Amino acid sequence: SQQGEEDPQALSIQEGENATMNCSYKTSINNLQWYRQNSGRGLVHLILIRSNEREKHSGRLRVTLDTSKKSSSLLITASRAADTASYFCATSADSNYQLIWGAGTKLIIKP
Amino acid sequence: DAGVTQSPTHLIKTRGQQVTLRCSPKSGHDTVSWYQQALGQGPQFIFQYYEEEERQRGNFPDRFSGHQFPNYSSELNVNALLLGDSALYLCASSLVQGRGYEQYFGPGTRLTVT
Numbered sequence: 001s002q003q004g005e006e007d008p009q010a011l012s013i014q015e016g017e018n019a020t021m022n023c024s025y026k027t028s029i030n031n032l033q034w035y036r037q038n039s040g041r042g043l044v045h046l047i048l049i050r051s052n053e054r055e056k057h058s059g060r061l062r063v064t065l066d067t068s069k070k071s072s073s074l075l076i077t078a079s080r081a082a083d084t085a086s087y088f089c090a091t092s093a094d095s096n097y098q099l100i101w102g103a104g105t106k107l108i109i110k111p
Numbered sequence: 112d113a114g115v116t117q118s119p120t121h122l123i124k125t126r127g128q129q130v131t132l133r134c135s136p137k138s139g140h141d142t143v144s145w146y147q148q149a150l151g152q153g154p155q156f157i158f159q160y161y162e163e164e165e166r167q168r169g170n171f172p173d174r175f176s177g178h179q180f181p182n183y184s185s186e187l188n189v190n191a192l193l194l195g196d197s198a199l200y201l202c203a204s205s206l207v208q209g210r211g212y213e214q215y216f217g218p219g220t221r222l223t224v225t
Contacts, residue, residue: 033213042115043154045214090153096167098159098169099154101154103151104152104153
């Protein structure tokens with residue numbers, strides 16, 4: 001079963017604009033991770049935020065985590081055509097080893 | 112430094128057959144996880160191997176089995192294939208017991224069952 005739910009399911013923006021994706025989850029977590037997937041290929045790890053962190057930056061990426069609302073957001077600033085991909089959040093709990101994934105947000109950047 | 116590799120890239124099988132997928136982890140990684148990803152969905156955890164043993168299993172039937180070798184590489188076996196087994200199968204490797212650490216994914220094996 002999937003724990004995370006990404007919102008929106010699909011997002012289409014112009015190159016240069018910012019893209020924001022949201023993720024909600026159901027149970028307590030140890031950390032939350034964001035991954036990118038291009039055209040049904042392997043996933044690439046983007047950023048990990050721990051449950052005791054509220055915000056984290058990596059290049060053009062900014063992730064926030066609100067454990068009280070069980071939600072996270074991923075902001076991609078100054079989007080590029082190469083950012084076109086599906087983005088997934090995945091959560092990890094202390095009690096087990098698996099990552100539990102959402103269904104993803106499909107991001108399309110129009111040139 | 113080689114990343115995670117998987118073979119084969121694509122596979123077409125007939126319902127009822129058996130299939131073996133292979134994965135070599137990133138150099139230095141000791142933990143391998145397998146995921147099934149249906150079209151338009153997020154990955155579903157199948158199981159994780161560490162020290163040649165299945166450490167945790169997701170909600171998959173016994174038709175799905177695996178193995179980890181002393182060199183940390185791994186195999187996923189699926190018996191009595193069903194049409195619903197058609198999916199992208201992803202292998203991921205990680206370090207430090209794999210609890211909540213970032214995972215490195217291979218390109219996947221696209222399995223089609225006809």
